[in-house]
Amino acid sequence: MTALLTVEHLTMRFGGLTAVDDLSFTAAAREITAIIGPNGAGKTTVFNCLTGFYKPTVGRLTLAHDGGTYLLEQLDGHCIAKDAKVARTFQNIRLFARMTVLENLIVAQHNRLMRASGYTLLGLFGHPRYARAEKEAVELARHWLERTRLTDLADWEAGNLPYGAQRRLEIARAMCTRPTLLCLDEPAAGLNPRESGELNHLLQAIRDEDGVGVLLIEHDMSVVMQISDHVVVLDYGRRIADGPPEAVRNDPAVIRAYLGEEEDEELPPEIVADLGGTP
Amino acid sequence: MEYFLQQLINGLTLGAIYGLIAIGYTMVYGIIGMINFAHGDVFMIGAFIAIIAFALVWTTGLASIPLAILLVLVVTMIFTAAYGWAVERIAYRPLRGSFRLAPLISAIGMSIFLQNYVQLLQGARIKPLPPLISGGVILTEGNGFAVQLNYTQMIIIVVTVLLMAAFTLVITRTALGRAQRACEQDRGMAALLGIDVDRTISLTFVMGAALAAVAGLMFALYYGVVDFFIGFLAGLKAFTAAVLGGIGSLPGAMLGGILIGLIEAFWSGYFSVEYKDVAAFSILVLVLIFRPTGLLGRPEVEKV
Structure with a gap:
């Protein structure tokens, strides 16, 4: 230990x-x-x-x-x-309320995506490396959606989720930072x-x-x-x-x-x- | 009818230029909640850099005008973006976390500085850009009046539409765009997810300045003259456009820009050219009274 x-x-x-x-x-x-x-x-x-x-x-x-x-x-x-x-959640929930549930989880994987997208330029032109990284990001997000029972709510705006779901989403988002x-x-x-x-x-x-x-x-x-x-x-x-x-x-x-x-x-x-x- | 159509084309062209500048205001406001009063002057710098770049391209003896314009466009965007980056680094970042008015005052200071800097280096007299593109397409003719869409206007509208599409893609689809939206909503939380907030803000200024550079180039092509003071009025109009569309909203900025352009064109076409600015700013006053969040803005919700 x-x-x-x-x-x-x-x-x-x-x-x-x-x-x-x-x-x-x-x-x-x-x-x-x-x-x-x-x-x-x-x-x-x-x-x-x-x-x-x-x-x-x-x-x-x-x-x-x-x-x-x-x-x-x-x-x-x-x-x-x-x-x-280190990842963290808050006592008073701090989700990105005007993003969808899925986007909240993908924004948590920012650094990997940023690197893979060659700091945006490659990503904009649909470079395969970025496409792959984005697919991986969505997969990890889906994994945590499933584990927090949010799969059906993936396209909701985070701010509109019921309270309990918001709490779970915060944990899912924190876990998406690996x-x-x-x-x-x-x-x-x-x-x-x-x-x-x-x-x-x-x-x-x-x-x-x-x-x-x-x-x-x-x-x-x-x-x-x-x-x-x-x-x-x-x-x-x-x-x-x-x-x-x-x-x-x-x-x-x-x-x-x-x-x-x-x-x-x-x-x-x-x-x-x-x-x-x-x- | 023909006259109306002509004013419509003129207004759309003008509106495209205002819209490009307005995006810079709205993006910066979105992410740090501050009006970047030096943004109009960044546009003016863009216009100057465009004229200098044209002069340099001439000396190389490049014959193809479309190629020359493309080259100048790229060069202007890069150099103006560097100015945008420097403005943020020097005048705003050190004041982040300070009281709200501090960066506003330093923005006004930056604006005055940039105007005087250009006046000192380039002189106070207007700089002409010889007309590069002539001719156009006659759309309809009647009552002894020909409605013309000239090539400059065509370039302005096409380039603006392309850039708007590209920017919408960046904001909605890329990691950078998501980071910008995240920083807009909660900077502390964004940092906790590993987003470099300072860099994201820098890139926002860079993007805004690059668009202002395009607007500067278009302005120089369209009017053929620039001076160190053009940033003031154009900046103010673009700011009005951003507020009209709903500050913080990207489509709002574009819509606001086009509306201001149309109002100006129709007012000068049907009433008086002298009072076109009065018309544009009266709209600002009316919007602020009756719809403070702008046309596409979302109502400010107090955090509890």
Whole structure:
């Protein structure tokens, strides 16, 4: 088990506010690593640092895969996807709403197509190399449409899709960049139990069949406990627990962070059940 | 009737030139949400480069006029595109992420700079281009009036249609076009998919400038004279065309260009030549009042 992503001493300050405070953890390839924590714990800030939206105040974010080792905090925006091969989805969905579903998936394969098209000129004259690359791009897109059950909606404008389908399309689009690390920001938010169960299967398949490392921010504990291999718990920007899900859910510090400090009081059984324990 | 037909042809020709310039405004607005006020001057530079290129081609003694025009077209597009690229690199990219008005002011500065740059290098007097293409086709004749479509007009309309088709293909079918549309909708997300946003924006300026170069060449061929100030009025008209068609919309820019060209031609044909600009700009005012999104524009939806 090799570390795909190594976060060391990540600190992010906004003026006087420290959103992430000296955070270190690793995420392995072929594993689902969940980052959990109460609202405002700094989870999305970690993602924003990883994907180049913020420059960390302090810290080193190393991503290592077959193609080399990259320091994410030093890469230009588009190189994070192109070279380090990190893909991401958003809590508030950010699809290209006025493009079709299929176009959303093809635009995610921009760099391959750009190279194959000789930076557009060859492509314009219908060069066979570009035609082939475009066919491959459509095939990969079709593959992910099938796996996210969107095949029938391929020609819809993305903005007109139902909510659950938009969420799946975001994951499909991220996968079309051929990532080694997939960062998902609350992918189960707003999904009904059936959809959320489907999502679990999809993410497990992405881990097991595609061999992609998944970094997951999630509030839905049932998702976290069922599918993650490794859980990192944040509170006020600090790491308060780190380990396999069973260990984390029984960690007193975690329970305190979620439920507040109330000594000598039994947790209501439904909350314990929610956390996945037995009352 | 014959007179009407003639004005229609004149208007379409003029409209084609405005449309080509308007595409540059609309593409840049689409991708970075900024009006590139130096674009009219890039058109003017294109016209000058065309005249210089013609002079150079003459010295080589090339006899075939169609070949000469094709050569000049390519050279003009390349050099003007380089100007477009430089304008973006120098005046707009350093200000990206700054407050909204900053690039607008630097665009106006760039416009003034380009005008003075050309005035200094080429002089303030008008530069003539000797008529290269003469003759035309008489379409109909009647009431002592012959409707003529001359060869210059024919070239302008044909080249414009071809370029429009090529650009539509680039935008809808190629990786670059998709990247441009992606950057238009969400630049941050586009970067996360590995799209080099800065390069895509640069290429948008390059494409816009190349079209303005064609318009510059056509203008020089059609009117036979250019000076350092032609970019101002032509730019303003093309901008009006882009707003009329719906800024951000490519077919809108072309439609707007043609409408402005027709309005101008018919106004000068039937009312007064002096007030043709008033007519064109009155349209701008009316559109802004009654249909601020333009004819083919889509309504701005506030993000929540």
